[in-house]
Amino acid sequence: MDSYQRIAALKIRTAQERAHAVAEEVGRVENKVYASPASKRLLQFVLDVARRIQKLLEDEKAVASADLLTPAELETRLHRIIKLIPVLHLLLGFVDGSDVHHSPGQLIPTLRRYAHSIIPTSEIVVSSKPELNYSIQDIAGALKNLFFGTLLEPSCELLPEFLFVVNIPAVESEQILIHGVLAHELGHALYDKCKVAEGMLPKIKLSEELAKNLAKMMFESQQRQPNPTPELRLRELVTQEVAGRINGWVMELSSDAIGIRLFGPALFFAAVHLLLSFAHIDQSSKTHPPTRLRVKLMIRMLKQFYSLDEWHSELQAFSNDWDSVSAVPIHGRTAFDQLAIETINDGVLDLISDASGTAVSPAQSYTSDRFNSDAADLAPLFLSQIPPGEIGPYGRSTPVELASIINAGWHVYLCDFEAFRKSLHPNVGSTRFSAAAKLHELVLKALEISEIKTSWEEARSVSKRGKD
Amino acid sequence: MHSEHRFSDLTESLKNGFLVDDIVLALARAEKGESLGEKERRLLGKAVSILELAEAGYRWLDKPELTTETKSFATFFGRAVNALPSVYASEVFLERVSDLKATAAQLSSGESTPARGKIQLLRTFFYNTAQSELDRTEQLLAGEGSADVLKWTVTNE
Numbered sequence: 185m186d187s188y189q190r191i192a193a194l195k196i197r198t199a200q201e202r203a204h205a206v207a208e209e210v211g212r213v214e215n216k217v218y219a220s221p222a223s224k225r226l227l228q229f230v231l232d233v234a235r236r237i238q239k240l241l242e243d244e245k246a247v248a249s250a251d252l253l254t255p256a257e258l259e260t261r262l263h264r265i266i267k268l269i270p271v272l273h274l275l276l277g278f279v280d281g282s283d284v285h286h287s288p289g290q291l292i293p294t295l296r297r298y299a300h301s302i303i304p305t306s307e308i309v310v311s312s313k314p315e316l317n318y319s320i321q322d323i324a325g326a327l328k329n330l331f332f333g334t335l336l337e338p339s340c341e342l343l344p345e346f347l348f349v350v351n352i353p354a355v356e357s358e359q360i361l362i363h364g365v366l367a368h369e370l371g372h373a374l375y376d377k378c379k380v381a382e383g384m385l386p387k388i389k390l391s392e393e394l395a396k397n398l399a400k401m402m403f404e405s406q407q408r409q410p411n412p413t414p415e416l417r418l419r420e421l422v423t424q425e426v427a428g429r430i431n432g433w434v435m436e437l438s439s440d441a442i443g444i445r446l447f448g449p450a451l452f453f454a455a456v457h458l459l460l461s462f463a464h465i466d467q468s469s470k471t472h473p474p475t476r477l478r479v480k481l482m483i484r485m486l487k488q489f490y491s492l493d494e495w496h497s498e499l500q501a502f503s504n505d506w507d508s509v510s511a512v513p514i515h516g517r518t519a520f521d522q523l524a525i526e527t528i529n530d531g532v533l534d535l536i537s538d539a540s541g542t543a544v545s546p547a548q549s550y551t552s553d554r555f556n557s558d559a560a561d562l563a564p565l566f567l568s569q570i571p572p573g574e575i576g577p578y579g580r581s582t583p584v585e586l587a588s589i590i591n592a593g594w595h596v597y598l599c600d601f602e603a604f605r606k607s608l609h610p611n612v613g614s615t616r617f618s619a620a621a622k623l624h625e626l627v628l629k630a631l632e633i634s635e636i637k638t639s640w641e642e643a644r645s646v647s648k649r650g651k652d
Numbered sequence: 653m654h655s656e657h658r659f660s661d662l663t664e665s666l667k668n669g670f671l672v673d674d675i676v677l678a679l680a681r682a683e684k685g686e687s688l689g690e691k692e693r694r695l696l697g698k699a700v701s702i703l704e705l706a707e708a709g710y711r712w713l714d715k716p717e718l719t720t721e722t723k724s725f726a727t728f729f730g731r732a733v734n735a736l737p738s739v740y741a742s743e744v745f746l747e748r749v750s751d752l753k754a755t756a757a758q759l760s761s762g763e764s765t766p767a768r769g770k771i772q773l774l775r776t777f778f779y780n781t782a783q784s785e786l787d788r789t790e791q792l793l794a795g796e797g798s799a800d801v802l803k804w805t806v807t808n809e
Contacts, residue, residue: 252680260782261673267666267786270793274659323659330663334670349659385718395716414740420733423713427726430718 188255192248192262199266200238206272207234213276216283219292222307222347223282229327230275232339237268240335268336278323278349281311288312288357290632295350295366297638298586302370302446302548303377305345312357318458320350320369325376346373360627361593364454367447371439371540378543380438381431387535388434390527395426398519425470425520432471433524434536437481441540444485448550449499450590452482453598456506466514468521477525480510481533488537490552496559498599550587562592567604571626573633583637584630593627662792668731669785672778675699679775682759683768696760699778703753706732710746735780752777 210231218224244265248258281287287310299306306322324347328340348370356362375381399422406412413421443451459475468474483506486492492503516522562572562584572592574581596604597620605619613619678692688696705721709729712722732749739745755770 247677252677252684254779257676257680257779257782260779260786261677264666264669264673264782264786264789267669267789267793271662271666274662274793321658321660326660326663329660330667379720381720385720385722388718390716390718392714392716395713399713416733416740416742416745419710419713419742420730423709423726424730426716427712427718427722431723434718 188258189248192258193245195262195266196241196244196248199262199269200241202266202269203234203237203241203272206269206276207231209276210234213279218279218282218309219284219287219289220282220296220307220309222309222344223279225307225342225344226275226279226309226347229339229342230272230279232342233268233331233336234272236336236339237265237272240265243335275323278309278311278351281313281351281354282309286312286354286357288352288360288628290628290635291360291363293635293639294586294631297635299348299370303346303373306348306373307344307346308348308350310350310352312352312354314354315351316353316462317351318353318363318365318369320348320366320372322346322373322376323349346377348373358621358624358628360624360631361450361590361597362454362458364447364450364590364594365443365458367443367451367587368439368455369443370446371442371543372435374442374543375435375438380442380539380543381435383542384438384535384539385431385434388430388527388532390426390430390523394523394526395422398422398426398523401519422520426523429470429520429524430527433468433473433477433528434532436472437478437528437533437536438540440478440481441485441536442543444482444489445540445544445549447587448555448591449486449490450550450587450594452479452486453594455479455482465509466517468517468524470520473524473528474514474521476510476512476514477528479506481536483507483510484530484533485537490555494556496595496599499595502598550591554588555591558588558592559595562588563595563600566592566596566623566626567600567607569607569622569626571630571633573630573635574637581637583634583641585634586631589627589630589634593623593630597623662789665785665789665792669782669789671695671698672702672782672785675778676775676782679759679771679778682765683771683775688759688762693760693762696756699756699774700753700760702728702781703732703749703756705729707746707749707753710742710749731781731784732777734784735777737780 210227214224214227214231241262244262247253247261253261292308292310295310296308299308308320324340324343324345327343331337331340350366350369352363399419402418402422403415406418440451440455443455456479459478463475465476466474468477483503486503487507492500495503514525516525561575565572572584572589574583576582601619601623604623605613605616607613608619608622612622675695675698678688678695681692682688682696705724705728708721709725709727709732712725712729733739733745736745736748739748751770752774755766755774758764758766759771759774
């Protein structure tokens, strides 16, 4: 045991060195210019945790020398603490790519303001990385939960209540219309924050008979195998697969539903364009439902909340196509998928749609009237190459909101793209790609103008209050 | 291409692991005959809860209702099955979990001390759970769950 205690002491010492290296790295990157102040807050958090991990490891020396644990138990215990170091590397990875040279600068202030409007105690870090991955997730809650009651808990005071880490693929950082999918991800945060699952999940009825038949079928099939999986393991497998799948799918669908309420048709347009490119329409997994089911929910909600028959004919044709496609029955690729598909029927989709209303206030919701007025008032400005960042008479104009700009941009992209392309200088509109790039540029410029206008109004208001 | 886990899966796995490691340490003290303080007894109360979740997870399929706890039931059932590698039959599993729960409850209440062999079984169960949770953490860190992922692009499991 003495030799093992010495090895444990060495393990602790080298882990402390690794933690120190993380702290040193923070020193190297903290002077970069970041597009959002939250990047530096996260760096300060990493630095603080890295220092405290050294103390946490130091305290483990007493456990190691107490001769209480077996070598294997001690190894596992120490290894767990050491696993916090790769977590810090992940956090540094979140910050990487969020400096002004990499992240889409025009988008960030607007997105930050939007996140504040939905969740006032939130902050965002936006990074652009060379990987095909859109994400936005709150990491503050997860870290606070992890460190609660430990030596590392005080570090969490450096974090805001919600810290959304947004990742945008570097090659698509300018594809602003596709960034509408971030509304789905904001949906995840609201799904958790508003505890949408609590009221909704018990209302979803999973067929007891179907679940039992599935287990029975698997058991009988195993019995015919030369080395059958024991019944207990099968039961565990079925429980994990069914419970995990339905919970996961309902969460994803609910996030889509919340996203539709926040961003309206723009989320649907962004989602179908992105999903269509990268996923088979009926492909699903334990955590994500098939695209066809997601489209079905979004189309149902659009039909419920929007006057689709008043939309531009191109848009009507587009949504009708998706409506037809989503009506085709989905055949699960596994028995578990099939059970989830049969459980999440039309009634459950409506339940999800209704429950999403508890997470989004009417003031935060994008509406049919807004979409119609954005299509009528903002979209034509794009056709004249005017970024619609503010609207109204000269001197009394007001900033245009994020969701309106994105929806108007999509309207042009789907309904008037050829007209937009023809309106450009022949050199700019020579290819479809270059014309699309110009449209994205105008949308980004509109966001920038909107943010400048909003900031200016805020500054004026503060200055006026100061005088009063 | 991308995994489908979120950062919270990783932190949840680590949190569960820290708890189970502390339970193992408390059981090591108990097995050595040390008197357990308030902190250790509270930890053993949590051990009882974990075993109850595992039992609820086992029974979930008999009446599959969805709640916010469903995922925890399934998770702890899975961890318990992995922690009892030589148990294959349902009856034995339930009996074993029930025995373990009784030992943990006895230690948690502090009213009497279970036999050393019983404490040893409980300690082995939680050590196996700790090891299984560490494997899960490593999987999540190794890319199956690289934390900054979100899956708009659904991929094969």
